[in-house]
Structure formats: structure tokens, C-alpha cells
Amino acid sequence: MRSVLPTAVMLRLWQVIAAAGIVVTLIYATAPDSAIATAGFVGLGVATVAGCFAGPRRWGAQPRSAWLTMAASALFFLIGVIVRPTVTEQPMPWPLVADVASFSGYLLLGAFLVALMRQRGSLDRHAVLDCAIVFIAAGLVSTLLLAVPAATVPGRSPLLSIIQGTYPLLDVMLMLLLLNLTFTVKHWPVSLIAYLAVMTMLAAGDLAYAIAGVNGQIYASPLLNVPFLLAYTALGVAALHPSVADMSRPDKLPAQAWSWPRLALLLPALATPFLLLPTAGARSGAARLLIATSGLVIVGLLLLRAVAAVRAQVAAQLRSEHQATHDPLTGLPNRQSMSAEITRLVTVPDPEGHNRIWVYMLDLDGFKWVNDSWGHDTGDQLVIDVGRRLRTAVRGGIPLARVGGDEFLLAYVGEKGDALRLVDDIRGCFARPFLVRDHEVVISASIGISHAEADPANATVIAEALMRDADTAMYRAKGEGPGRSTIFDTSMHTQVRERIELEVALRQALEKDELHVAYQPIVRLETGVPVGAEALVRWDHPERGSIPPMTFIPIAEDAGLITVIGAWVRKEALRQLGVWRSEGTVGDDFYLSINVSPRQLNDPELPLIVSGEMVRYGVPPHCVALEMTESVMVDGSSVTARVLFELRELGVKLLVDDFGTGFSALGYLRRFPVTGVKIDRSFVTGLGVNLEDDEIVRAVVAMSHALGLSVIAEGVETPLQREALHAVGVINGQGWLWGAAVFAPEFSDRWREMVRRTPATAIEPRLYGA
DSSP, X not given: OOOOSOHHHHHHHHHHHHHXXXXXXXXXXXXXXXXXXXXXXXXXHHHHHHHHHHHHHHTTOSOHHHHHHHHHHHHHXXXXXHHHHHHTTSOTTTTHHHHHHHHHHHHHHHHHHHHHHHHHTOOOHHHHHHHHHHHHHHHHHHIIIIIHHHHTOTTSOHHXXXXXXXXXXXXXXXXXXXXXXXXXXXXXXXXXXXXXHHHHHHHHHHHHHHHHHHTTOSOOXXXXXXXXXXXXXXXHHHHHSGGGGGGGSOOOOOXXXXXXXXXXHHHHHXXXXXXXXXXXXXXXXXXXXXXXXXXXXXXXXXXXXHHHHHHHHHHHHHHHHHHHHBOTTTOOBOHHHHHHHHHHHHHSOOTTSOOEEEEXXXXXXXXXXXXXXXXXXXXXXXXXXXXXXXXXXXXXXXXXXEOXXXXXXXXXXXXXXXXXXXXHHHHHTTSSOEEETTEXXXXXXXXXXXXXXXXXXXXXXXXXXXXXXXXXXXXXXXXXXXXXXXXXXXXHHHHHHHHHHHHHHHHHHHHHTXXXXXXXXXXXXXXXXXXXXXXXXXXXXXXXXXXXXXXXXXXXXXTTXXXXXXHHXXXXXXXXXXXXXHXXXXXXXXEEEEEOOHHHHTOTTHHHHHHHHHHHHTOOGGGEEEEEOGGGGGOOOHHHHHHXXXXXXXXXXXXXXXXXXXXXXXXXXXXXXXXEEEEOHHHHHTTTTOHHHHHHHHHHHHHHHHTTOEEEEEOOOSXXXXXXXXXXXXXXXXXXXXXXXXXXXXXXXXXXXXXXXXXXXXXXXXXXXX
16 A cells, blocks of 8 residues: 555655755764764664655555665665674674675665666666676776775785775676666656765765775774765655656667767776776786786677677667658558558559559548547557458558558559459458457448559559548548448549538537537327427538538547537536526426437546536436447446446436447446436337337337336337337337427427426326436
């Protein structure tokens, strides 16, 4: 579990520990032997260790195991610092206790930095070779100038002296890892700067101890611990600052094999053997041999690094060229690459003598629904699966590309019969369901096809026209229904232009308030009593006149405007219902039915928004019904399910619109908190004429009554249909038999007239609710 401290408190803790660290350091520097200084040192160390465990966890730093390693490292360092003064004068092996704790801290810290670099993608071959070169140079300096002189101090264990001289070498290794991390970041968060301060202070403290070791001392003065106090302070700041989460997030700069920061490390390392040879090398032959060997290894590693840099540059160039011509998600060629390939097919004669080029544009039907229901990650996986199936289904020589979010493009050279058979191969890719979030989802593809004769003289123009016309034909196919395919003809250009103009006009209509809400009554079949109404959006264009919803609603869905339109209709309908209730036009039992799209139901804030709107307009929840399509019920999104349950908890009715045309599974009706279904008009039309429609309606009514759901029949137009529906147990109906949808003023007049004509004895309690 995360920290129980409030976020506001956690945001300030890093400042608290920074201030406390400065105060403790000042006290320790002025009176290092006092009890207050010792207690402050221990208290600061304990607080820092606790912060290392709690801070990264609270701010969600990843990977969690690496940050636990960091916290354990801080704990071992603290143990080493605390026990060192007490074991220094003890006989061997007691002095090694502090070193065992400190060495464990260094190993854990190194493991933490390596894990962090892996998480960020900062660990590459350049990093390893750079670290090796500088590590050998630093090791040579540490060995000859610190470890060897310390080991020759008389009266002290050589092992202990060598250990003392090795600490700076460990600091150099850790500092190199951290510096390599900084070479690959675009931004320097506070936590990263603090960690650099930690390593700087650790190196300074260990160097001071190593110099003391050369003079024959292991623990010269408490003041040698001042750098470690500052290191603990910086470590606490790094762990508790919110930017600790940024340290593990990829933020990598382009690879720079020979950048100036890297050369600033490598050049001194290359010069180290030459500088040591006339000084430390004069002491003995063994020293000269060590210097020569180290120099040869450094040169060898540098040559290896140069070769690696050249290879990396070539690989980066190839990768850049591939990325410029291929889709990063599926690895298929992109639009640019496909355009060049189609141009080549138009230009180069086919070996088999075919001179007709066919281009296929595919658009996935239902892809937006998958994206809205399960998120873009799931949509991406679906696109990858579709690309994989297409590549398997078509012959290897047929170019295939991904040219949009859910659009694919193919090209083929051949005769018409073979070109149409390729359409069947493409459709076969969608015959089997796709597995999405442990659910089987069946989707299809709308296919637009264009074709032209090869013409090398106008290859570029023809290639662009083929892709444009295939895209146009695809939109025609999509308008005819899912899974259709259409071959382009010139009349389609006018229709595409019409659709684009309508989308532009629809956006302007939202800005100019050209949309209106019309209301169609819902009545009791048995008595004719009006019980409610459905709010329906209407668009009166100033020049085109009335545009049917079946024309502009699909455009709104494709253009991403359906959420805005749906929210506007809901607010306007609730406002009007509030006015009717306050004026006494409708009674307390009158309810208004409002459509909501799957995208709206995927908004976790929708219940709160609807609740606020009902309070604002004075509308009680039992007077509101929200209509959704059946596709919502097969939505695997936990967000949508939670939204539906929260809406039902408000007291709002939930109706399934157009029931019977989609999934219509009993399990879905039981799983979700729906209160009623609306039988689609296609079944109502056939009542009394088509026995199959009679049985379907009878089964839906029986199932709904068994589940305690209301039933509303849509599209009732004749008395015969009304009687047939009433005979099978349908309670409420809606349709032209009682009037078309009209605007609010006319609806008010009609409503008063319907209520006036209805006998008082006909008004009785409704069965199964609304």
C-alpha cells in the first residue's frame, strides 16, 4: 500500500529533510564528538533510509525492485558509518565489519544504477566500454597512489589497507554509471541532480579516508564523515521529491558516440598511463608492468569502441531509413513507401504481360468502438493482429501497407477475376474472431477498389489518383454497411465532396445553434395514455433545409462530434423537461428518454455530470431514461460497466435501444443494470404479416418480463401493429401512430390535447415501469 500521509505533506518532506540535513551537518562539523551531533547523524540516516523506502513507492517510481535495492543500499551505508568508529581499534577481523556493510552498500547501489539504466534504455555498448576504459584508468591511479602505499604501512593488515584504497575506485565506477545516465537524458529532474550530489559526496568522503589510509590511519577524525552527512541529505531529497518517478521513464537523447561530455571522460583516462609512468612507474618494475598492461587494455578497448561507434552509426542510419518508410506499429510499409511502390508498378511492365493495376483501401469497421471501449493500447494490438493476418493471407509479392490509424492499402497487378478473388482472400482474414482483452471480437473491413492501366509517362499522377479513388470507394462501401466492397466510379467524387461539406456544416451548426431537439411521445398501448417522450436531435440547415439524422449522425460519429452533440441534446432535453414540470405541462410520472453513445458511457465522470444537470434543472432521476445500443453490453471496459451501475444508483432508467438487431444475449441483460428494452422497428413492421417477427417479439417480451424489464415498441404506425403488440404483452409504444417528433412548443400543445382526450379512468399504474 502507498503511504497514508496526505499528498500535501509528502510534497513537503523533501524540503524538511533538506533543511534538517543542513542543520545536522553544521552541528556535526562544529562539535563532532558531542552526543547531539551523534544523535543527529543517526536520526538523519534513519530518516533518509525510511524516505528511500517510502518516497519512490509513494510517487510510483519504477521498477520497484530497483528502488528497494536503493533503500537497502542506504541502510548498509548507515550501518557501516555507525559501526566504523567502534571497531577501528579492535583486532582483526572486527575492523572488516564496517567494510562488509559499506561494500554491500556499494554493490547494491551499483545494481540499482544498472537496473535504472535498463529501465530507461540507457545501457548500451558505448556505456559499457566507456565505463571500462575510465574504470581501468581510475583503478590504476587508485592502486598505485592509494592502495599500494596504504598496504606498505607497517603494523597494519595489508588486506585492510588495500580495502581502504579501493573505496575511491568503487566511487569512480558508480559515478561513471550515473554520468552515463545523464548523457542520455533531455531533462534533469531534481532527483537526478540530487543523486549526482550523493555520488560526489560519497567520492569525496572515500577519497579523504583513502588519503588518511596512506598516512597509516583508518579513522582519523569524525570530520571525515561530513561528506557522508551531505550525501544522506541529498539522498533523502532525491528519494522524496516527486520527480523520483521521472528517473525511470525513458527520456533518451539520440545516440552520440563521440559527444564532448564523453570525450571529457575518455581523454584523461587515455592520458593516465603516460602521466603515471614517470612518477609511480619509477618505483618498481611491477608498477611499470601494471601501467603498460593497463595502457594496452585501454587502447584495445578504445579501438573496440571505435568499431562499435561505426557500426552503431550504420545501424542508426538503416533504422532511420526504415522508420521513414515503415509504420512503427506493424512494421509494414507506410503511405510514402506504398506510393512509391504503386508508382513503380505503373511504370515498370509486368513480366506476365498484365497492365492493369488494382489498389485496395481497407478501413476496419468497429475499430472506433474498440478504441473507445478498451483504450488505444487494445486498438493498437488489434491493428497489429490485422496486419499480421493480411500479410499471411496475401501472396508475398503483393505490396501491403498501413496508411492510417485503422486503414491498410494493397496493390495488385492482374486481371479483374484475380483482383476480385483477392477481395475474398482479404475478407477471409476477418472470418475468425480477434481476441481482445480475453473477449472474442468479430470485426470486418470496408474495402474500396480502384484500377487503371499502366502508363509510364504519367506514373506519378496515376498512382496518386489510384490511392485517392480507392479511398473514395472505401467511404462508399462503408456507407453501404460493414464488410462491403465497392469499385470506384467517377460519380463517387461528388458524394465524397458532399460528405466533407456536411461535416464542415455540422461543425458550424454546433457553433451557430442550428441543432434542435424534437420530442416524440411514448404512450400506453392499452389505454392510449401518454407516459413520456424521446428526445431526438434535428438539424435544419439554413440552405439545405432539414437533414435527416440517419445522414448526419454517422458523420458525427466518424468526425468525433457525437460526444459534443450528445451532451448538448441531454442538457437541452433536461432543461426543457424542467420547464414543463415547473409549468405543470407534464405530470410527475412523465419521463424523458435520451440517447447516449458508447463514447459518452466510457467517461467515468458521466454519472456526476448527469446528477449535476438533474439538480440544476429540477428533474428527479425517475423522470430520466438513458438509451444505449446493444454494443455497449458487450463492452469489456470496466469503466463503462461502472458508469452504468453508478447511473442506475442515481435512480436513472437504462434502456437498450434497437433491441434484437445486435447481440441480444440474455446474459448481457442479466449482467448490466438495464431497466427496459426497446424493440426495433424492423420487427414491429412485420407484425401480423411475418410469423417469424411475431415469434421474435413474443420471445423478447417473455424474456423481458421474466427479468422485470419494461418493453417499448418503436415504429408503431398502424392500429393493427398496436393490437398485435398489446396481445403479446408489450406495455408501451412509440411511433407515427401517435405523431412524429416535433419541437417543444408544438409538443406541449399536443401533449395537453392528448391528456385532455384521455379518460381519467384510463390512467392507471404502469406495469414493469418505463
